[in-house]
Amino acid sequence: MDGLLHDAMDLWRRSRRAIAFTGAGISVPSGIPDFRSPGGLWSHFDPQEVASIQALHANPTGVWEFLLEAVTMFTRAKPNPAHLALARLESCGKLGTLITQNIDGLHQAAGSKDVVEFHGGCQRFYCMRCKREYDPAAAARLTRNDIPWLCACGGLIRPEVVFFGETIPHEAMRRTGEAVSEADLVLIVGTSGEVAPANLIPRQVKADGGHVIEVNLGPTAFAGVSDVRFDAPAEVVLPALADLVCA
Numbered sequence: 001m002d003g004l005l006h007d008a009m010d011l012w013r014r015s016r017r018a019i020a021f022t023g024a025g026i027s028v029p030s031g032i033p034d035f036r037s038p039g040g041l042w043s044h045f046d047p048q049e050v051a052s053i054q055a056l057h058a059n060p061t062g063v064w065e066f067l068l069e070a071v072t073m074f075t076r077a078k079p080n081p082a083h084l085a086l087a088r089l090e091s092c093g094k095l096g097t098l099i100t101q102n103i104d105g106l107h108q109a110a111g112s113k114d115v116v117e118f119h120g121g122c123q124r125f126y127c128m129r130c131k132r133e134y135d136p137a138a139a140a141r142l143t144r145n146d147i148p149w150l151c152a153c154g155g156l157i158r159p160e161v162v163f164f165g166e167t168i169p170h171e172a173m174r175r176t177g178e179a180v181s182e183a184d185l186v187l188i189v190g191t192s193g194e195v196a197p198a199n200l201i202p203r204q205v206k207a208d209g210g211h212v213i214e215v216n217l218g219p220t221a222f223a224g225v226s227d228v229r230f231d232a233p234a235e236v237v238l239p240a241l242a243d244l245v246c247a
């Protein structure tokens with residue numbers, strides 16, 4: 001790994017503006033299995049039945065059974081060394097915007113400030129009828145008897161996550177576009193790049209003359225795109241890389 005770390009540090013030193021893009025893989029060591037993996041939430045919930053905007057209207061109790069499990073998991077989880085290393089890279093001035101597909105809030109919990117949540121997050125809740133906002137700590141205290149979670153006005157409370165059938169929030173799109181256009185280095189962590197925007201961000205940075213560093217376990221869709229690729233655990237690679245880049 002030392003040779004790769006050296007190559008990555010070299011790219012980083014020559015870059016003017018680095019950004020990061022993360023996916024489910026970075027949170028697995030925090031005890032949050034990838035939704036799609038065995039043991040993940042999609043192994044016992046059907047996404048279309050519990051995480052689509054149609055389901056939210058048609059079957060709020062079913063959706064909230066799923067949300068209750070997800071919120072409980074996110075509330076118990078702690079940032080791991082990979083999240084903490086990214087926060088350290090930002091605070092030492094070497095990392096700009098961090099774009100994540102995750103909804104678990106662990107980047108913010110680790111201390112990252114410039115975070116774009118591409119699919120929203122499970123830390124903000126609001127009533128779909130009157131728009132009143134609700135405390136995420138209250139969501140963490142819900143039990144099966146309290147769901148679906150209803151507002152005092154009778155409306156359904158939902159998290160600010162992007163359900164299937166909903167579009168990516170305009171602000172997240174705008175900030176992502178801005179970050180990508182300014183970047184000449186992108187660090188990809190824990191996402192195999194099969195779906196947009198994971199597959200588009202590195203290609204755009206490359207097309208503009210930038211570079212790509214990838215930290216992923218196993219094969220990904222970034223073959224031929226990554227300049228430096230670590231096939232190793234992010235919680236091992238990123239702290240070592242942060243030590244070198246921030247030194």
Ligand SMILES: [Zn+2]
Nearest residue numbers: 127130151153
């Ligand atoms: Zn309300």
